[in-house]
Amino acid sequence: MTADQEKKQAALEAVKYIKDTMVVGLGTGSTAKHMIEAVGKLVADGMNLTCVPSSEATEKLAKELGIKIVALDAIDKIDVTIDGADEFDEKFQLIKGGGGALLREKILAWNTKFNIIIADSRKEVQKLGAFKLPVEVIPFATKQILAYLETEGLQPVQRMRGGDPYRTDENNNIIDIDIFRTEDLQALESKLLKIPGVVETGLFLDTTSLIIVGKEGGPEVKERR
Numbered sequence: 001m002t003a004d005q006e007k008k009q010a011a012l013e014a015v016k017y018i019k020d021t022m023v024v025g026l027g028t029g030s031t032a033k034h035m036i037e038a039v040g041k042l043v044a045d046g047m048n049l050t051c052v053p054s055s056e057a058t059e060k061l062a063k064e065l066g067i068k069i070v071a072l073d074a075i076d077k078i079d080v081t082i083d084g085a086d087e088f089d090e091k092f093q094l095i096k097g098g099g100g101a102l103l104r105e106k107i108l109a110w111n112t113k114f115n116i117i118i119a120d121s122r123k124e125v126q127k128l129g130a131f132k133l134p135v136e137v138i139p140f141a142t143k144q145i146l147a148y149l150e151t152e153g154l155q156p157v158q159r160m161r162g163g164d165p166y167r168t169d170e171n172n173n174i175i176d177i178d179i180f181r182t183e184d185l186q187a188l189e190s191k192l193l194k195i196p197g198v199v200e201t202g203l204f205l206d207t208t209s210l211i212i213v214g215k216e217g218g219p220e221v222k223e224r225r
């Protein structure tokens, strides 16, 4: 199976957890796109859903598909959020933010009763960190944060797009760092979040309830132990 076929398979399995009248968080990225399309079909078939998007791109696609979108402050709690990931390990720890939507994705995950991650099988790793960890920072502080992270040995690289700094939906910058040699991810997360100007990191350490992986022979559904 191609990675994209696995993504779609996982997405189609995940939408089975969506029930009528639920508030649903919609993730961002190429795996989430399959899920949003499937949610669009549920809505077209008559399901009454209220959805909260994790990015402007997701909001645009959802609206095109006729999905009812509300802002986070219009609801109390999200019933289920379905999102992708760049990497996950057996402890259900994730790296997210390859698509740049980590801040809103993390806010959605934190405000959700049941978080489902959908992924192709290449996202499963023994140890997080082959994928660089995205850190969202405000533009005002970017130069100084880059210098600090360099002294910490985290090999920071500012994300660029077409020769200009990449800007998130919140108009911030992203610095990608190398965490492969980091053992204590919780300590790293705390250290990063203490830096003035760091808005959020793409480490999702304890929000995920279920991971669905697309695989030859059918989706694998992993429950958090």
Ligand SMILES: O=C(CO)[C@H](O)[C@H](O)COP(=O)(O)O
Binding pocket: 027, 028, 029, 030, 031, 032, 083, 084, 085, 086, 095, 096, 097, 098, 099, 100, 101, 102, 105
């Ligand atoms: O965190 C994300 C976006 O911020 C995505 O979930 C992550 O990058 C995975 O993307 P894809 O489904 O395209 O592989």
